Every structure is written in structure tokens, then in C-alpha cells.
Amino acid sequence: MAVGLGPLPTLHPVPGFELGIASAGIKRPGRKDVVIMRCAEGSRVAGVTTTNAFCAAPVIVTRERMHGLVRYLLTNTGNANAGTGPQGLADARHTCAALAAITGVDETAVLPFSTGVIGEPLPVQKIEAALQAALDDLSPDHWAEAATGIMTTDTLPKGASRQFQHDGVTVTVTGISKGAGMIRPNMATMLGYIATDAKVAGSVLQDLVRDAANKSFNRITIDGDTSTNDCCMLIATGQAALPEITEATGELFGKLRQAVLDVFMEVAQAIVRDGEGATKFVTVQVNGGGNHQECLDVAYAVAHSPLIKTALFASDPNWGRILAAVGYAGVPNLDVSKIDVFLGEVCIASQGGRSPSYTEEQGAAVMAREEITIRIELGRGDCSETIWTTDLSHEYVKINAEYRT
């Protein structure tokens, strides 16, 4: 059911970054469920992780280690290692130590990532038994295989790639992601890995990943649930023959930032396009806010309203539900007489009521599309925010109600 999501585009190799996959038989025999990524020595890693207070064991370990010297990222699917208490933490460390022992690196140079069922013990032995096979598979050309390897209930692999030139040198940014629902039933969900061969100082890289995630991964929502396992990592191998970027200024940084933003945006939006039961890809844009928070409050009220989501599923241009959601978003002293709402290019509501020029046929024509933009003009200031979401379909209920049966 993925909306506007085709086969993987060309994923350019990133010098200094290799990927390998193997089968540990965690949930199903033969499924490729272990992915190892290796960064060249001198690589820098930065990341953002879930804000959920119940974060999974591997997230805790990754947070501790990601600002140090990182050489390996170890991912398993089929088991989230979440809700597993102190044993889960020990298990996450144990698999990292096993990979470190084989490869001769310090165990703190290995970051663990898990996605899958919550609350079941991590099958440490199965994972450790598959490490050598995944190491043997390492190649800079295995992005597509890794994109498939990190999938759980995703229906399609997700990846994006950009290249740009600077002083005659080609710089690459390539990334992959997985999602499906924001949390699957017992699945703990979103992972993103984006690598570049640019050389970037640690603090610049951390600011860049936070900025890019805030504009992409943190602006998508399927059902409003925030997973215990979400992680998005940005790796800079520094193999490109260019000077280190030590400040967030200048032409090289500008080019890199744009390429990173593009890749983040494409792999984040791919998660929405492949959302559970999604039949529509919906952009909610809020303009004219007095500040960014009120724009986000309005956008999320619209994106999370089950009434709007079911109307989108039904292709019903139900402007009354949109106005009502704007009205309860909690914006202080909202003057409803200043608000305009657009569906695509059609003004459906103005001054707190149906737009005089609006006809049901105009709205129905926009709603019939697979990709729909809802634009809300608050008329209070200069701030804007945009988020992306899906509709709420019969299929969503079916997937989430029947997942474990």
C-alpha cells in the first residue's frame, strides 16, 4: 500500500563505510536479520534517539558511546530488546563485546541497535553466531541489502543518496531507514543511518544531525506514538580529500547541509509513505504562526485527529473537522476570523467558516489525489512548520488489532 514509493534509487557507496548482512534466525529461519556497518578509523558519529522515557537497552548503550570513537554499528531485527530491564542492558553490551572481540576494537567502539518485539529476551547466542557471516559480507556496495536487512513490517526498503562537487572532489551522502507504524504493536520502530565521506568535526556533526532530524524524522507522524527504540545516526568517515568542516558556515558546509537534509527528508518521508495501512501521503503546512510551537501544535492536532484521518481515507473534503482541530489545538487567543484553510490550491475555509467561493466538487477533486496538502494560514505572525502524515484506514485497524493473532 506504499504511497508513491518505488524501488530503491541508486545508493552511491560512501568511501570508508561498509555494510554486511547475515541471518541469525531470530524470528524466522533464513531471514537476514543482522546488519553490521563498519566505519573507517577516524570516522565521527552523531545521533538523535527517542525521547520516550521507556527507552530500549540498546538506545541507552548507544547514547553512552556515540560521541566516542565508533567503528561498528550492530543492528538486529525481530527483537527490540525493550522492556527487558537490567538483563537487556547486559545483553546489548554482550553482543557488542562479542563483535569487538572478533574485530579487535574496543567494545565501546560498537553501537547496538535493535528493532522488533518488545519484552522478550534478546537471543544473544543467535546474534553472536551470525556476526562472522555479516563481517564476511561487508562491502561499500551493500546499501540496498542493508536497507532490506533492517526492515521489519515495512513493505518496501527505503533509501536515498545525493552527491555534490566541491573543489573538484565528489562528496556523497547516502542513507537508509525503516519504519512502518511509529510503533508497531510490539515493534519498536524507527531507525535511520545516513553516512557521508565528508570530514566533519564532532560538534558540527551533532548540530547537523539534530537540525536535519528536526526537519525530517521529527516532523513525521503516523499515529502519534513515539517508539522506545527510535534512533537516527549520521556518520562522517572523513575519506573525501577535503578540509575538515569545523564550523557551521561556508560553501562546503552549505552544500553538505543541503545534501544531508535532502537524504534525511527522503528517507523520513518514505517511512510515512509506507505507513501502516496508508493510502494517502499528507502534508500539513501551518503558516502565519506567532511562534514555531503554536504552528506545530496546530499541525499535530490536525495530523492526529482520527476524524480528519478517516475523512482523508474516505477522500471526504470535510472542512468542518479541520476547523474544529485547529480550534482545539490550544493556541492562546486564537482569532478564528483570521484563519484560512486550503486543501491543495483550493481555499475551503476562511474567516472561521466555509469559504464563499468553495464548492464540494473542488474539494473532492483534491481529496481524490494520493498526495494531499492541507495548508492552514493562522494570520498571527511569520512562523511556519510542515509535517507529514497518513490517513487512518480499515487496514491500520486490521494490522494493529490482529498483529499478534
Add this chain to the structure above:
Amino acid sequence: MAVGLGPLPTLHPVPGFELGIASAGIKRPGRKDVVIMRCAEGSRVAGVTTTNAFCAAPVIVTRERMHGLVRYLLTNTGNANAGTGPQGLADARHTCAALAAITGVDETAVLPFSTGVIGEPLPVQKIEAALQAALDDLSPDHWAEAATGIMTTDTLPKGASRQFQHDGVTVTVTGISKGAGMIRPNMATMLGYIATDAKVAGSVLQDLVRDAANKSFNRITIDGDTSTNDCCMLIATGQAALPEITEATGELFGKLRQAVLDVFMEVAQAIVRDGEGATKFVTVQVNGGGNHQECLDVAYAVAHSPLIKTALFASDPNWGRILAAVGYAGVPNLDVSKIDVFLGEVCIASQGGRSPSYTEEQGAAVMAREEITIRIELGRGDCSETIWTTDLSHEYVKINAEYRT
């Protein structure tokens, strides 16, 4: 599909309060869609109304007038008079003026209420043509008829009644409500009317309605949407031969308060039991909070999570989804190791993971029930909050996606 909601109980007449219904043919010919309630002279009225910034025209008029001398409450179904701009406001005033002219009261003594489709002009002439028939129907015994008259897509009428004795005098509290979804597609939704023959000073009555609504109507949620038309009114006719209650203290006030709370709770919970597509009646109780707001934040995070709601529909004891929702509720410095979660009497999670004593069979046995309590112990303090909600079923999506087709 209403969960645990039977035929109307006995609704005791309230001296000084009469109800009459008639058919104006607003949406369907023959449907009783106009309800008039008459309060005896000297009655006091208090109310709480929607917090939605897009509030409907009748809500604006009712807010202006409800603290004055009120003699009539005029309700129509089939049209919400919401999103109708200045014309809607004029229309609401016009119907009130028409009723005032027939009955010889000041027009500000009439409060208007509308529920139904958003964004269509109020059919003023049809409503005004039905006023005399509704007046002719006025009777203290027509509570059940009025409960049916205010229904829109409710499947059953909703009402409750209590009586108590004080100094040999019987005091009555009787109420009715309507709901269905929190907002039906284009329906704008919740109305509650509760009357008593106690004599209560205006300020005490206003505090009482706010307190009772906060414990009942403001603690129910079906889909998290807040309607543009919600109103809950408390009328005290003062016909009981007892002294006026001028302070929120003393034995008489205590008895009245309990009876009012009981009636509010019963008619508010009836809205959830008859929620769109509801197959479960779910109590979410949060104990041990550091303050009331964090208890509510956790309770609403759980009650609004589509993943938990679909698990409830599937009778799936999915403790991972509950922990995840508690984790993203935004409680500052949440110590997950102190949290216990109970499904009915069964401890399903403790110290941030699955409870050691828990078995899937125990959880499944609770989930199989129609009425389920999810209890969360935060271990941070002494505050508690309880809210009531429903599951998310195929039927909900069907109702809301196909409403206008």
C-alpha cells in the same frame, strides 16, 4: 454496540422544570428535532461550554446569557449552526427571540443549543414553525422524550436520576445527555442538561457545575477531538421547600453535590458506552502522580494511543504499548523503574518491564471483558486521576469514513 448501556432508568420529574419536543423536519421529515425546556421563574442556571476556539454560534449566545434570568432552553438537532459566521449568530438570536415573543419573556431569557451538521445555515423558519408544538408538549414527565429528542447518531437515549431526603423534603436531580463520537464527522456533539429542584445561589451553582463537569464530562474521551458545540448545563429551580444553598458547605450541600456528581457521571459515562464503534468501556486510572496534570497527561496518552485502542478492540493484553505510551506522555524525569501497570487486578508490568508473575493467560482473561480498567502506578506522589474511553474498532473507521457517503 453500546457497552453496558440499557434502557433509560426511571427519570424522576424535577418540580419547576418541564420539557417538550416537536418535529421541525430539519434533516428528516417527522424526526422530533426540537426540544424546549422551561424553568420556573426564579431558577438559576450555570454551565460549562466547549474550549474549542471555533465555538458554534449558539454557544456564544448561551455564554452571554446563562448567568442572567433564564426561562427557556431551546435545542435543535440536525444542524450545529457552527462555522456559520455572523449569519449563524443572527440566526441563533432570531430563534430565541421568536420563542420569547410567543411566551412573553425577555429574549435574553432564552438559551440556544444546536447539534448536527457543521457549516450549513440554520433552518430558522422550520425551527420557529415548530416552537408552538414543542410548547404545547411541555410536561415535567417528558424527560425520556427529551433524551430521545436531543439524540443525533447516538444509538440509545441517555439519562440518570437521583433523589435524596433532607429535613423530610425530597430533592431530585435528573439529567440527560447526548454524544456519540466526541465530534461526529460533521456532527458537533456533546450536550448535557441536568436539573434539580434545590435552591442554589448562582456562584455556588457555577462552581458545582464546573466541579462536576471536570470529574465527568471533562474526563471522557473517545477520539481526542473536542467539539465546537459542547455544552453542559445545570439548572436549579428552587422549588424544593428548603433554604437556599449559599455556600459550598453543610449537610444539604454535601447531599446535593453527591447526587449531582452521580448524575453527571452516569450520563457522561453513557456517552462513552455509546461511543462510535465502541466494543469496550475502558477506565484509565493513574495513581501516585506528583501532580494532577501529570496524571492526566499519562491517562490521555494511554486513552488516545491508537495502538492501545486497537489492542483493546482485539482483546490483546499488549503491555508494551501501554508502557510506551506512559513513556512518551511527557512527564519530566520519569523514573520507569518505579512504575507498575495493572490490567484489572493483574499486574502486567513492573519496574519498567514485564511483571515476573505475569502470564499471557491472565492478561487475556481481563481483556476478554467488556469493561476493562487500566491502572498505572507512577510512584511519584499522592495525586490520582481517572478518565474513561473506548477502543478503536473497524466500525469507528467505517462510521467516520463513510458518514457523508
